[in-house]
Structure formats: structure tokens, C-alpha cells
Amino acid sequence: MSDNAPKITQEIWSEIWKKLPVKTLGQCLCVCKPWNTIVTSSSFVAAHTQNSSQGEGDSLLLYKHFTNAPQKNEEYTFFLDSSKKESDLEPRYTLTCPFMARDGGNYFRVVGSVNGLICLSDDLFGYTYLVILWNPLLRKYIRLPVPRVNYVLKGAHISSFGFGYDSRKATHKVVRVSYMRVKDKVMDVTPPLVELYSVNEGKWRNISADGVVDICICDYWWSQCFLNRAIHWVAWERDATTFAFCRNLFLIFDVEEEKFKRMKFPDAIAKECTLDLSVTEYCSKLSVFHSVLKGGAAGNEMKRCEIWVKGEYSVGNSWSKMVSIEINSSASFGWVQCLRKNGDVLGFTKKGDLVSYDPLMKEIKRMGIRGCWRSWFTCSYTESLTLLDRKNGVGTYDKATGQKKKLKYELKVLPNGFLDMEEKVVDGKRGCKGDQSGGLGSSAYHQGKFILMEQLMKLDGGTMNREPEEYCSMADMDLSDFISKAKSMATYLAAGGR
Structure with missing residues (x-):
């Protein structure tokens, strides 16, 4: 090449x-140090993310499921x-979750x-407080600290998470809405306790x-989506005096202003059972699924499904019913996940098979993937x-080679009570060495430990300012007795006790 040939500037490289x-x-990072410096700069990362999010045409669809025995892996397929109407879903790559719930x-x-980050929460099976922000393609992650609202400090509660991006401050945010449980009262306390994490x-x-x-997010099977700089949850409004159900609505959290507001539901489903509703995004528009199962929320076979899409976000009555499916037994649908x-x-079928269903031709096509019931997620x-x-x-973390490795987290109580x-x-096997729970599920074990710890804290005015050994001494028990009692409490909880 001639020395007089024009050189490609850094700005041109960045545009390419x-x-x-x-x-x-990722391959460019290893070419030379100047290239590595450009690609890893915050300005380039932001520019690349913005360009990717504004792309038109074909897009990636994330599908998560938990495989059946004997593998029992949490798989993420992209x-x-x-x-195109005649197109099939084309798998690009499949990754195994490197974290252990x-x-x-x-x-x-x-x-x-x-924006390329997946927010994971280990909140399905007890008070574990593990929240992870994960970039699966870069094999990088952030483990969030334990939230301030937890069983040790606040007592029984139920929480819902939201995940969004603040474009003003160029940071991802996680919001946690916690409804406290009051003894001998059926209803949760409102307003809830809300805490926010910024990367x-x-x-x-x-x-x-x-x-x-008097606004409650749908319990346990809650859903959320991030759209128009705001997080949306399916929620319901109750009467301030009788606590009776009034109507469904969207609870919205503006991640930039950090304020809550509400939005009306489609009139046709505003009074339907909240457990049958879920919110998602379809082609950058707000969408809500009304899915009715045979046998109620605990069923595993779908009876019917309606998909509503909001045309103009700021127009209240712009909802339209995009899909209405009456599902017979031959279709064997267990749950509708998304609109392609x-x-x-x-x-998914009631047996856990991933399927694509054409509502016009009423044809169902199996995708050759099967997972455990309720473990699926698509976005x-x-x-x-x-x-x-x-x-x-x-x-x-490195790519798994040979014996699979997973990252595991265990809770511990600090001397200050946090x-x-x-x-x-x-390794990928169940359990780990040095587990003081004696083989019991760590969720039940830690809940049992928290209940006992809460009792010990009462000896010091409800706060923990000493080492656990000191409280055990004040309660006339040694640490081994404490662990033994925690195991007993865990056995009780695991058996369904409350």
C-alpha cells in the first residue's frame, strides 16, 4: 500500500x-492495544448500544427454560x-446460566x-436476595448487594422488581417494591417500601x-416491561375502606424522574382476575396478555388467551385486541409467552414443549425444545x-471446559445485623461443601436462621449490635445449639410450616 494512501481515522473506525x-x-479487542482502547471506551460502548437498540428488521428473541432431568440446566437460547410470515425461529446460540440459584x-x-443486560432474581423460592445483572455475550456480571428490606431487618414481606435504563445518567437501574406482611392481616401494607439500585x-x-x-402489584407471578423510559407492572387498585378489589391498572415507574404514576387498563379486561394478566412489549408498543388457565392460576392447560396492544402510548383509549385464541384440547397449549x-x-404445551402457533391457520409447530413447567421466559x-x-x-467467568462450573452465593449475617x-x-452438582444446613435447602435454612436471629435481636432492643455468639450467650445457648435450632426450623418450613 502506498504511503500516500489516506489513513482511516479513529472516528471512521468507530463508525464502522x-x-x-x-x-x-470481541475479536477486534485482541488485534492491538489502540483498537482495544477504542472499543472498551465508555463513549464507544454507549454509541454501539444506541445503534443496536435502534436497528430495524430482524431482531433477537431471548428464550429461557430449565431443562428436565437428568441435565437440569438453566438454558438461554437466542x-x-x-x-416474514413464512419464517421459522432461527437459533443463533444457546448458553447455560453460570449462576446457581x-x-x-x-x-x-x-x-x-x-440494552444487552439481563436482570436475574432468585426470589421464586424464598428469601435469598440474589440479584444479578448479566451480559451473557461478554460473560460479565454485577452481583447486587443485599437489599435493605430483608427478613432480618423488616420481617415477612413480598417484593416485585423492575429493571430499566436511565438515558440521562447513562446507567441501568433496578427498583424493588416490597409489601410488608402484617400478622393477622390478609392484605399487604401500602404504600410499600421502595428501594432503588443504580449501577x-x-x-x-x-x-x-x-x-x-392502595395499589398492589400482582402477587408472585408478577411481570414487568421497560418502555418509554418507564417500568410497567400489572397492578390492582383496592377500596381504601373495605380493601376490596376495584380494578386493574398499570403501575408505572419513571426511571429518570424516579417517580410513580398509573395508567388505565383496556376497559374490556379492567375487571378480570389480575393473576390472569401479564405485561410485555411488542414491536416497541405496550402489550398485555389475558391468559385464562383451566383450573385457575395453578392450572397447566390454557383455556383461552387475548393479546391487547396499545397503539399510541399517550392516548388512553388506543387499545386494540391483536389476537384472540380459543384453545381446544388438541392444541395442548399450557401458556402463551409472546407475540412474534x-x-x-x-x-408452551402443558408438557413443556416450545411451540409456535399460527392463529389464522390454527396450526401449531413444535420447536424441538422442552423445559420444566413455569420455568420459561421470553423477551x-x-x-x-x-x-x-x-x-x-x-x-x-471463563467458558465452561470439561466439568461445568457455576458461581454460587451464600447469605451471611454481619455483626451489625445487615x-x-x-x-x-x-461444580454443577446440587449442594456444596461446608453447607451448615446439613443438606436442607439453603432458602429454608436461612429463613429458619432469620427467625431465630430476630428473636435474639429482641434481647438488644430489636437491633443487632453484637456478634451472634454474644446473643447466643445472652439466650443461654451456644452457637451449635443455634445452628441445630435453625435446622429444625428449616425442616418445619420445608414441610410447609409458616
């Missing part, structure tokens, strides 16, 4: 690279979803995915929940370099 997929950019190895709840800040902080009086870009419905996904430019607080987590690397 921000259009490349993450996997290709499909290419086309708007609880001691028993159950699956995580996927809160949502924004830039690296810690939880309390925020106001004044706009959430080509108009087909992606869902749109955007490849990004998020977390590549961060050093502090970001963990990484909770923390200890990170370990274990």
Missing part, C-alpha cells in the same frame, strides 16, 4: 465498529425473529432485559412511594458491550 455484532468486536440449583426469575452508584437507596397508596414479529404466537434482546468499559464491581453474600465457585 458500532455497526458490528458483539462477537466480531433466536433470530423475522417479520439456591442450594438446590433451581432456576432464576428473569426480571427483564435492557453508577453501586448501592441501594430508599425512594418515595407516595403514589402507590410475524404475528405467530410463541408458547426481545439487544446485543451490547454494556459492562465492557467497567472495571470495579464487575465479575467475569446481610451480605459470599461468592463461591462450585
Whole structure:
């Protein structure tokens, strides 16, 4: 090449690279130090993420499931979803979750995915407080600290998470809404306790929940989606005097203003059972699923499903019913998960098979993937370099070679009464060495330990200012007695006790 040939400037390289997929950019990192410096800079990571999120045409669809025995792995498959009617879902790659939920190895709840990060929460099976922000393509993650509202400090509660992105401050945020359980009262207390985690800040902080009086997020099977800079949950409003159900609505949290507001539901389903409703995003529009199961929320076979999509976000009455499915026994639908870009419905049979259903032709196509009941999750996904430019607080892991390795976390109570987590690397087998719970599920064990710890704290005015051994001495028991009692309490909880 002639020495007089024009040189490609850094600006031109950046324009070229921000259009490349993450996997290709990963190869550019190893070419030379100047290239590595450009690609890992915060400005380039932000530019690449913005370019990826604004892409048109085909997009990625994230599908998560927990495989049946004997493998019992939490698998994440990324499909290419086309708007062409005749197109099939094309799998791009499949990853095994590198994190271990609880001691028993159950699956995580996927809160949502924004700008290449997946928010995972281990809240399906007890008070475990493990929340992870994960970039699966970069094999990088952030483990969030234990929230301030936990069983040790606040007592029994139930929480819902939301995950979004603050474009003003260029940071992802996780919001946690916790409804406290009051003894001998059926209803949760409102307003709830709300805390917010920002990746830039690296810690939880309390925020106001004044706009959430007599508004309750759907219990346990809650869903959320991030759209128009706001997190949306399916919620219900109750009468302030009788606590009776009034209507369904959307509870909305603006991640930039950090304020709550509410939005009306489609009139046709405003009075339906809240447990039959879920919120999602379809082609950048707000969508709500009304799914009725045979046998109620505990059933495993679908009776009918309606999918509503909001046309203009700011127009209150712009809802339209996109799909209405009356499902007979031959279709064997167990649950509808999402509406594909080509108009087909992606869902699962009552036996756990992933299927694509054409509501016009009433044809069902099996995708050759099977998972455990209720372990599925599907949402749109955007490849990004998020977390590549961060050093502090970001963990990484290598590709599994030979014997599979998973990251495991265990709770521990600090002397000041706060909770923390200890990170370990274990093999993929259930349980781990050194587990003081004696083989019991860690969720039940820690709940039992918290109940006992709460009683010990009463000896010191309700707060913990001493080492656990001191409280045991004040209660006339040694530490081994405490552990033994915690095991007994765990056995009681695991057997269904409360």
C-alpha cells in the first residue's frame, strides 16, 4: 500500500465498529492495544448500544427454560425473529446460566432485559436476595448487594422488581417494591417500601412511594416491561375502606424522574382476575396478555388467551385486541409467552414443549425444545458491550471446559445485623461443601436462621449490635445449639410450616 494512501481515522473506525455484532468486536479487542482502547471506551460502548437498540428488521428473541432431568440446566437460547410470515425461529446460540440459584440449583426469575443486560432474581423460592445483572455475550456480571428490606431487618414481606435504563445518567437501574406482611392481616401494607439500585452508584437507596397508596402489584407471578423510559407492572387498585378489589391498572415507574404514576387498563379486561394478566412489549408498543388457565392460576392447560396492544402510548383509549385464541384440547397449549414479529404466537404445551402457533391457520409447530413447567421466559434482546468499559464491581467467568462450573452465593449475617453474600465457585452438582444446613435447602435454612436471629435481636432492643455468639450467650445457648435450632426450623418450613 502506498504511503500516500489516506489513513482511516479513529472516528471512521468507530463508525464502522458500532455497526458490528458483539462477537466480531470481541475479536477486534485482541488485534492491538489502540483498537482495544477504542472499543472498551465508555463513549464507544454507549454509541454501539444506541445503534443496536435502534436497528430495524430482524431482531433477537431471548428464550429461557430449565431443562428436565437428568441435565437440569438453566438454558438461554437466542433466536433470530423475522417479520416474514413464512419464517421459522432461527437459533443463533444457546448458553447455560453460570449462576446457581439456591442450594438446590433451581432456576432464576428473569426480571427483564435492557440494552444487552439481563436482570436475574432468585426470589421464586424464598428469601435469598440474589440479584444479578448479566451480559451473557461478554460473560460479565454485577452481583447486587443485599437489599435493605430483608427478613432480618423488616420481617415477612413480598417484593416485585423492575429493571430499566436511565438515558440521562447513562446507567441501568433496578427498583424493588416490597409489601410488608402484617400478622393477622390478609392484605399487604401500602404504600410499600421502595428501594432503588443504580449501577453508577453501586448501592441501594430508599425512594418515595407516595403514589402507590392502595395499589398492589400482582402477587408472585408478577411481570414487568421497560418502555418509554418507564417500568410497567400489572397492578390492582383496592377500596381504601373495605380493601376490596376495584380494578386493574398499570403501575408505572419513571426511571429518570424516579417517580410513580398509573395508567388505565383496556376497559374490556379492567375487571378480570389480575393473576390472569401479564405485561410485555411488542414491536416497541405496550402489550398485555389475558391468559385464562383451566383450573385457575395453578392450572397447566390454557383455556383461552387475548393479546391487547396499545397503539399510541399517550392516548388512553388506543387499545386494540391483536389476537384472540380459543384453545381446544388438541392444541395442548399450557401458556402463551409472546407475540412474534410475524404475528405467530410463541408458547408452551402443558408438557413443556416450545411451540409456535399460527392463529389464522390454527396450526401449531413444535420447536424441538422442552423445559420444566413455569420455568420459561421470553423477551426481545439487544446485543451490547454494556459492562465492557467497567472495571470495579464487575465479575467475569471463563467458558465452561470439561466439568461445568457455576458461581454460587451464600447469605451471611454481619455483626451489625445487615446481610451480605459470599461468592463461591462450585461444580454443577446440587449442594456444596461446608453447607451448615446439613443438606436442607439453603432458602429454608436461612429463613429458619432469620427467625431465630430476630428473636435474639429482641434481647438488644430489636437491633443487632453484637456478634451472634454474644446473643447466643445472652439466650443461654451456644452457637451449635443455634445452628441445630435453625435446622429444625428449616425442616418445619420445608414441610410447609409458616
